[in-house]
């Protein structure tokens with residue numbers, strides 16, 4: 001197994017070296033049993049030395065795919081002007097899709113490309129074959145999306161039902177309401193994309209005549225979709241909004257780098273630099289570049305990017321980045337790297353529950369004690385579920401009016417508590433939501449609140465707000481302790497009906513979920529103590 005992975009890794013390197021001039025790497029694959037696959041320094045490296053240079057030609061996105069694909073070109077996302085007012089993030093109905101002419105966004109197109117490589121008759125060969133073979137082979141059983149997508153349809157492929165039931169049960173008993181909401185959100189996105197791709201396979205030629213919908217089943221699409229969603233990097237491709245759905249790419253090698261938010265160990269952010277050959281062409285071009293500064297700095301998920309300072313000796317005026325002519329470059333951080341030290345970068349400012357729902361892991365502090373959690377850069381507890389319960393008790397008219405006010409001041413949603421900047425505090429949105437919940441119907445203060453002129457309502461309102469926050473925090477702690485206990489029980493008493501000892505992977509996942517309980521309890525307890533000691537002057 002490990003030999004196979006090393007062979008696949010060597011094939012990718014060979015492919016990059018032979019077919020993609022400009023590729024440079026000082027990274028090696030770390031593939032040890034029990035450890036997450038990752039990238040390490042191949043030798044001692046000093047500040048500023050190149051860790052990795054990935055040419056634009058080897059990236060997998062609609063622009064590189066268009067001349068190299070059997071997917072009909074009319075399905076590709078259209079390169080139109082930005083900020084098209086008709087673009088929307090709302091999914092459109094099948095009828096509307098047909099009337100407008102079917103188009104796939106980048107996520108869907110890349111998912112389709114990966115899925116087509118699994119055609120049993122091998123009709124869809126990919127120029128990225130070596131890269132695709134290096135991708136994770138399956139996301140079952142560890143990615144939480146797979147815990148809520150039943151493998152029933154794939155029984156023919158012998159996906160073990162017993163294992164799925166165990167993970168589905170784990171989802172029920174081991175996830176906080178906040179994490180469940182986020183996993184459900186991922187599922188909703190997957191279900192929508194799946195429906196669209198089935199339509200494409202069923203109705204578009206040549207897929208329709210080839211009856212491809214039979215050979216590319218849901219399990220294949222799930223595999224492809226999760227690869228795209230857990231591994232792509234934002235980049236300005238000049239494709240229409242919503243940008244986070246269109247302007248991203250798969251990037252060989254770079255997508256083997258794991259996440260950390262620890263500033264002491266992460267490399268400087270990924271730099272986007274002009275593809276070497278594009279510099280000459282670019283200087284003689286009179287057309288306007290699509291790569292404005294704001295495009296380049298686009299911080300959209302899954303992985304953050306930054307142009308940093310452009311390198312390659314270009315003058316400031318020449319620093320345009322052209323879609324499809326952008327390389328990625330990683331350079332060594334200030335304190336250098338020792339040979340075999342792991343290389344990380346930050347995927348984005350994500351909380352544990354977001355990392356878990358989207359990528360299937362969460363970050364655990366080096367010292368997983370109280371201080372460790374309180375010092376995490378993105379430490380957070382999401383109270384949405386508890387606030388929604390209170391919100392439901394408001395009368396309908398109140399709800400509408402207050403929701404509008406919260407939207408006006410940008411405080412609708414975001415009911416979280418945070419540990420940075422220290423000490424633990426509620427978000428402004430959470431405070432404003434609780435203050436409004438305690439505001440009498442038709443209060444004259446609503447107008448000034450909606451104009452952003454007033455945030456503090458009255459001592460009595462603040463008192464009620466703090467009491468509610470206290471009671472929510474107590475509930476969070478209680479629920480989290482209960483969940484922690486159930487998780488511990490799972491490890492202690494493995495499933496009686498199959499009598500099997502848990503695998504190390506199952507135990508690892510339970511430990512991760514227990515850590516998320518620790519984070520919830522430590523942050524909530526810390527805020528509770530602040531409130532109980534009389535700190536009520538939150539801004």
Ligand SMILES: C[S@@+](CC[C@H](N)C(=O)[O-])C[C@H]1O[C@@H](n2cnc3c(N)ncnc32)[C@H](O)[C@@H]1O
Nearest residue numbers: 036037038230231255256257258259359360361
């Ligand atoms: C972009 S890939 C990184 C490479 C990946 N480890 C691999 O084997 O191909 C993202 C995935 O890596 C894993 N990952 C990334 N950072 C991690 C971390 N700090 N701890 C555990 N798993 C991590 C998660 O499974 C995530 O979905």
